[in-house]
Amino acid sequence: MRDSSMRGIVPSGGGRGERGGKASFKEVSLLRILRLFRPYAGQMTAILALALGGAVIGLIPPLVMREAIDHAIPRGELSGLLGLVGLMVALPVISGMLGLWQNHLNTKVGQAVMRDIRGSLFRNLQRQSMAFFTASRSGEVIQRLTGDVQAVQNVVTNTVVSSITQIVIVVTTLAILFSLDWRLALLSTIILPLFVLPVRKVGNVRRKLRGETQKVRGEMSTLLGEIFGVSGALLTRIFGREVQQEREFETMNQQVMDLELRLNLVGRWFGLLLGLLGPLGTALIFLYGGYAVMNGTMTIGGIVAFTAYVGRLYGPVGTLLNLHVEVATALGVFQRLFEYEDLKPDVTDRPNAAAMREVAGHIAYRDVTFAYVAGKEALRGISFEARPGETVALVGPSGAGKSTLISLMARLYDPTGGSVELDGRDLRDIRLESLRSHIAYVTQESFLFHATIAENLRFARSDASQEELEEACRRAYIHDFIAALPRGYDTAVGERGHRLSGGERQRLAIARAMLKNPRILILDEATSHLDSESEAYVQAALEELMRERTTLVIAHRLSTVLTADRILVLDGGRIVERGTHSQLLALNGLYARLYRTQFERVPGER
Numbered sequence: 031m032r033d034s035s036m037r038g039i040v041p042s043g044g045g046r047g048e049r050g051g052k053a054s055f056k057e058v059s060l061l062r063i064l065r066l067f068r069p070y071a072g073q074m075t076a077i078l079a080l081a082l083g084g085a086v087i088g089l090i091p092p093l094v095m096r097e098a099i100d101h102a103i104p105r106g107e108l109s110g111l112l113g114l115v116g117l118m119v120a121l122p123v124i125s126g127m128l129g130l131w132q133n134h135l136n137t138k139v140g141q142a143v144m145r146d147i148r149g150s151l152f153r154n155l156q157r158q159s160m161a162f163f164t165a166s167r168s169g170e171v172i173q174r175l176t177g178d179v180q181a182v183q184n185v186v187t188n189t190v191v192s193s194i195t196q197i198v199i200v201v202t203t204l205a206i207l208f209s210l211d212w213r214l215a216l217l218s219t220i221i222l223p224l225f226v227l228p229v230r231k232v233g234n235v236r237r238k239l240r241g242e243t244q245k246v247r248g249e250m251s252t253l254l255g256e257i258f259g260v261s262g263a264l265l266t267r268i269f270g271r272e273v274q275q276e277r278e279f280e281t282m283n284q285q286v287m288d289l290e291l292r293l294n295l296v297g298r299w300f301g302l303l304l305g306l307l308g309p310l311g312t313a314l315i316f317l318y319g320g321y322a323v324m325n326g327t328m329t330i331g332g333i334v335a336f337t338a339y340v341g342r343l344y345g346p347v348g349t350l351l352n353l354h355v356e357v358a359t360a361l362g363v364f365q366r367l368f369e370y371e372d373l374k375p376d377v378t379d380r381p382n383a384a385a386m387r388e389v390a391g392h393i394a395y396r397d398v399t400f401a402y403v404a405g406k407e408a409l410r411g412i413s414f415e416a417r418p419g420e421t422v423a424l425v426g427p428s429g430a431g432k433s434t435l436i437s438l439m440a441r442l443y444d445p446t447g448g449s450v451e452l453d454g455r456d457l458r459d460i461r462l463e464s465l466r467s468h469i470a471y472v473t474q475e476s477f478l479f480h481a482t483i484a485e486n487l488r489f490a491r492s493d494a495s496q497e498e499l500e501e502a503c504r505r506a507y508i509h510d511f512i513a514a515l516p517r518g519y520d521t522a523v524g525e526r527g528h529r530l531s532g533g534e535r536q537r538l539a540i541a542r543a544m545l546k547n548p549r550i551l552i553l554d555e556a557t558s559h560l561d562s563e564s565e566a567y568v569q570a571a572l573e574e575l576m577r578e579r580t581t582l583v584i585a586h587r588l589s590t591v592l593t594a595d596r597i598l599v600l601d602g603g604r605i606v607e608r609g610t611h612s613q614l615l616a617l618n619g620l621y622a623r624l625y626r627t628q629f630e631r632v633p634g635e636r
């Protein structure tokens with residue numbers, strides 16, 4: 031059960047999901063793609079009508095030329111010539127205007143579809159459990175939401191609209207060529223198949239190169255995100271890896287340049303190849319047409335018009351020969367987007383889930399089992415209760431399952447077996463939003479958004495008044511510090527609040543929890559040891575926060591275990607000992623050992 035849902039939430043890295051990779055119609059439903067465009071059907075029709083109009087107008091100039099060369103000029107009809115010349119200028123102007131309008135509509139539809147997809151992906155990602163975020167790289171998520179969605183615009187303009195336009199141009203031009211002179215038309219189209227193979231080959235090489243380039247670019251942006259994120263930058267400096275990273279980046283940087291150069295070169299060869307089509311066609315027309323003119327079966331204007339039409343034919347044919355590459359790329363883009371759209375959140379409300387307005391705060395874990403990965407249980411047979419207002423402290427060696435245990439209370443994950451209850455009700459029967467409104471979760475890493483102190487505090491309660499903010503901060507022993515800042519509560523904190531000290535950040539996080547004023551508190555005490563003054567402040571703030579709330583705390587401080595109503599000692603995902611501090615010491619087991627190594631040495635403790 032768990033296994034299958036896990037597979038559903040882990041984004042596929044390579045293979046089908048590979049950037050620039052091919053996808054087939056079988057894998058991506060065309061109907062689903064069309065559905066995205068349905069709200070814009072009117073505009074799409076207008077785009078196609080404009081494309082058609084442009085293509086038809088484009089057919090006229092060669093006929094005008096023929097008219098001028100064969101009739102107006104030889105007959106000396108100046109006014110007629112003027113009219114034709116006027117047309118020669120007016121027609122491109124009209125088709126240019128149509129093109130402009132079409133382009134505007136293209137962009138509009140493309141942008142609208144992009145906005146819709148971004149919105150729907152964002153909404154779906156917001157509903158995913160933590161399992162999704164721990165399993166995926168944030169760079170990858172961002173890339174799909176921005177880069178891939180951007181590619182949709184390309185799909186609209188390049189693939190859909192331009193291929194339809196090209197088809198219209200090719201068909202109309204062929205029709206007119208054959209109506210002018212079918213033999214000559216046949217002669218000028220007969221050379222087309224010669225180019226199919228090389229054009230396809232070049233297309234494939236380009237696709238491969240493009241895929242590789244995108245992959246390296248993706249890796250580059252992930253690397254940059256990690257290196258220049260605050261934590262990554264800190265780690266780099268601590269371990270003195272600057273030069274090594276510079277070298278790694280240089281390699282990647284060079285790779286991008288080389289790939290782009292190769293892509294460009296292949297592009298040039300491709301252009302040269304297509305460029306040869308024109309002269310070859312023209313030469314054939316002049317050879318055959320010239321002979322026909324000499325025999326009197328064709329006019330000079332006819333040759334000129336024919337040459338112009340053939341010019342219109344070869345370009346679009348080249349593009350159309352590559353259409354399959356474009357289509358495959360486009361399908362790949364949609365497939366990656368749909369993968370995220372199809373992610374099923376694994377923590378959801380049960381159909382009969384109800385909201386709980388008031389809770390007493392009675393927590394019960396009943397024979398809870400949990401596995402992140404099927405078959406490898408992180409928690410086994412966990413049962414305990416915490417009555418309203420009680421504090422249950424968790425201790426145990428690293429990896430014992432403490433964080434996992436508390437995360438189940440906020441339903442960051444659901445148990446694989448057994449149940450977690452609040453006031454006698456299974457958490458899955460309580461509306462998620464309602465459950466979380468009664469819980470504050472203070473983690474070791476006190477994350478702050480890049481925003482002002484007030485905004486960070488209001489993340490807990492957006493309607494909190496300034497007085498309430500200050501009250502919460504007073505109780506968290508941080509108000510005086512904030513008030514002394516030049517901009518007070520409007521001070522912006524750096525990304526992750528790195529402009530604040532560790533202790534200040536912790537107290538701000540405590541104030542944020544205080545502001546929420548929940549019945550239940552989940553707390554992961556920070557292990558980083560602060561200086562004794564700061565430690566004392568944090569300690570006092572925490573005691574204030576824990577007062578009268580049911581608290582599950584991963585304890586790292588002696589005072590916490592001393593005051594806890596109950597201590598659970600975890601080891602290997604099981605509760606191996608339970609009781610009060612003195613009872614557990616008397617047992618002289620794991621707790622007693624941990625106590626001697628962990629708690630006794632904490633500075634600044636009683």
Ligand SMILES: Nc1ncnc2c1ncn2[C@@H]1O[C@H](COP(=O)(O)OP(=O)(O)OP(=O)(O)O)[C@@H](O)[C@H]1O
Binds near residue numbers: 164403426427430
């Ligand atoms: N997202 C995850 N995916 C897979 N396994 C995980 C995940 N998170 C934790 N684990 C594993 O689950 C077990 C329990 O981890 P947990 O973080 O709950 O331990 P802990 O007691 O809180 O440890 P610490 O005190 O070091 O934070 C560990 O073996 C850990 O490797």
